[in-house]
Every structure is written in structure tokens, then in C-alpha cells.
Amino acid sequence: MIRVRFAPSPTGHLHIGGARTALFNYLYARHNNGKFILRIEDTDRTRSTEEYIEAIIKGMKWLKLEWDEGPFRQTDRFDVYRSYVDKLLKEGKAYYCCCTPEELEQRRKEALAQGKSPKYDGRCRNLQGQGAKGQGAVRFKMPQEGQTVVDDLIRGKVVFENDQLDDLIIMRSDGTPTYNFTVVVDDVDMKITHVIRGDDHLNNTPKQIHIYKALGYEIPLFAHLPMILGSDKTRLSKRHGATSVMAYQEMGYLPDALVNYLVRLGWSCGDQEVFTREELIKHFSFENVGKSSGVFNPEKLLWLNSQYIIKSNPDELVGLVIPFLESAGIIRKGQDIDRKWLSKAIKTLQERAKTLVELANSLRYYIAEDVQYDEKAKTKFLNEKSMPYLKEVKEGIESISDFSALELEKVFKSIVEKHGIKLGALAQPVRVAMTGGTESPGIFEVLEVLGKEKTLRRLDKALKIIKGEN
């Protein structure tokens, strides 16, 4: 049974990079009928918050990255870590270190200034019981010779010289455990078979391997994912724009579109760009995960989002767009709206909106009582020249009983033929009268969605404006 985990630290929101790590774990688990575990690594009590735990869970749920076990929290397991530390201490595989953080910082700086490696110098390592027992931080005794090989599923064998490794702190002087230790203990306890995480952990891996060995446990398989970079090729951060997953929800992105974008950043499946969740699960494999880091490209994400909006069922879009209509002030919060009609309106706009925010805004002229005219469009199309045509459209419309796009087209066509003009000469003035602007879905569709009553009212208003009555 394959068991993987996503183990974020709640010191911030779920961000793009974390989401992709979670996604790859999720896909690997689902592809292999394994288990996906969520574990919150909150041992840094000064920086972890409940709020961020909630935010991470919210982000995971929004992306529909369902986990099978957890969320486990490391702060619930301090006694477990403590017992493992005691075991190592007893076996002489760890020792107390009474160097203060200030001293260490000082020595690190000096080493760096002299061009030396800033690793811990092992000062307390050989004190052999002379050091203050039971106080200070606990360090793990790393082997100082030989090599450690990380056999990575993505990178192959990576060799580290053990003399490069330093005795890392596994328990702080306040008794709380640290990351490199808890991660091993938890992965063992939770029977994790594959550790799938960011590339930034590759250098930690040999240290963790030694902890597994000291504890006498089997070493899991590792897969280190390439990093996601910003446009300047440095690690993706706020400087590059939105990095929080939920910011994309607010900007009107569909979770499936984000997932699709993220998975293609580092993974490929031939020439295919758009995938259903089922296809992703079916095809996902580390064989097709690249080694090099990738630059986050918001334009491609936007394109994918537009593709997902086009593919969506308009009825589903109704529920998704309503919050955006509310926040744009197009409808009042909790206002009743005819969902069937809204669905029809959305259908005409789907291929024109790249985000739900755009979709909501483009719905404005359908929903609002009055049109807001674009000044340029108004002067160009609502004038003496178009007035007679507008009148004829009005008369034609009044005469039909079936107010459908099909019938409307007939009305327009007969006027066009009668005057020997192009359809555009008729459609554009009507478009401005209906929407206030020069861009919209096909004019017949717009009229049909608007309905006879609203159409006639807007035609009247446009005619009044031309006559200067408004």
C-alpha cells in the first residue's frame, strides 16, 4: 500500500508551490490506489497559527485535493517525539548542546567571513557528560565519514559526503522538537512509503536518512519536485504577484483550471494540455516529471481558465458567478435571481470571459435596469443616421409573437435587405442601445436573453437620446 503525505507548515496561506506539492502527492496516491495523508507541521509555535491551518485546509478543499487521513498536528505528538529523543540520548546517538543561539550565530558569521563552511563545529559533541545534562538543546550525532546516497525517483542517485553534514538540533532548549526530526518520526509512524516534496528539501535528505538509520527504521522512497520560480527566475514570492491559492479563487479562477496549470508545470503527457481529473490520475507518473525548475506563467493559467469556463455547464456557472455578481454590486446580497434565465445569459458569455470576475461584469447589462452608455459608442452609433433603422427594428419587434433569436434574425434581415445595408449598420446601433457598448455576444442572442419588454424599453430610450429628449 502506497502512502504519501503533504506536510505544510502553517506559517502562511496555501501557496502555489505548496499546492503543487500537495497535488503531486494526491495524484500519486490516487493513481496507485494509495492513501494521501495531511499533516500540519506546526512545531514552530511562534510562527504557526490556527488561522493559517484553516486557510490551508480551505485551499486544499477548494482545489478538491481530498486527503484520506488527518489532518494530524505535530503539536499533538510532542510526547512521541520526546520519547524518541530520549531513546537516542540513551543510546548515545544524540547529545545535549549548551551553546547559546547567540554564540552559534556569532561562530556562523565568523566561519562565513573566513570563507569556511558555517556548519556546527561539534563543540559540545565530545564533552562526554561534562556538558550540562538535561539542559540546552539536543543535537543528533551525524556520522562524519563515508557517503550517503539518496536514490531519488526524479533525480536518480544523489551522493553526499557525510563530512559535510553537521550535528543538527533535534530538540530545542525549550523541549520542542525540530523539523528534520519530527518529519522522520512522523513519516515512520504514519508508514509513509514515498516522500514527495519540494527540491528545497533535497539537501536535508541525507541528514534525515541518518535519523531513520539511528532509529532503526526503513528508509522511504524520495521524490524531489523542481521548484516554481517567478518571472525573474527566483523563488516564487509575493513580489511576483498573487501566490496564495485563495487569491486565485477571488480573482475568478476555477479550481480545476489551477490544478491543470499546476500539474503541467513540471509534468507532461505528450502534447496534451487540458486534462480531466480522471485523466490526470490515470496518467500521472514520476517518469514524466521534469528535473528543471519552472517559471510560473500567469498568462497560460488565464488561458486554461478561459478554456475551463468555456467547457463548463452554464447551470454550474450560475452558482459560481453569483458571489461575484454580489461583490460587483450587480445584484444585492441574497437577492433572488431567476437561475434558469441567468444560465441562458451565461451561455452567451462563456466564451468571452476568461475569469468569473469578467463573466460577472459582462452580465451587468443583462441584469441592470438601465444601460450605462459608453460615450464614444453613443456618439458613433446613436445618431440621426441610425434613428430610422432603430425605429424599424422597434416596429418589427413589436409585430412578432415569438421573441426568439431565430425570429429576430428574420426581422433584421428584412430591414437590411429593404435598405440594401450591411447587417453591421443595423446591429451596432442596436447593440449600443442594448448594452451601452460596441462589444457583446451575437445581437439576436442578446435580444432574446433581454426579452421583449426590456428590449423595447431600451430601444425607446435610445430613440429619445437621439432626439435629445434625455
Add this chain to the structure above:
RNA sequence: GGUCCCAUCGUCUAGCCCGGUCUAGGACGUGGCCCUCUCAAGGCUAAAACACGGGUUCGAAUCCCGUUGGGACCGCCA
């Protein structure tokens, strides 16, 4: 500074493991054309890359070495 990782169009990538089929394929973005009542969507099309230098070989994007460039890590953060 040390260690580790990486290197194909501006960007994401296919190809690389198993050298010839690569005048290097696809996608986003950009330009042009078509469609057309506008805007989109869609279709067609163009420009655009094997970082560099050495090997190995009849032949290298593909294998080896080096250089350069980029990234990550070196915390009583995770």
C-alpha cells in the same frame, strides 16, 4: 564561501535513458490571414530554442568531460 540540483523557442514542454526518422514537435503569449453583426471562440499561418567549448562516433539536442549561467540548502524555520 561550501555542498547539492538544473540547463531545448520569451514561458511551459516533447524529443534525451535505447545516438541517425530533428530542415527539433506541441501549448501559452506575439504578428498575419480566414470566419464574422461587434467582441470573443474557432481554423490556418508566421517569427521564435538544442547555453558555450572540447571530446567519443561515419553521425550528437541525445553519450562523456569542462566552462558558463541559474536555482536550492548550509537556522534552537519548515
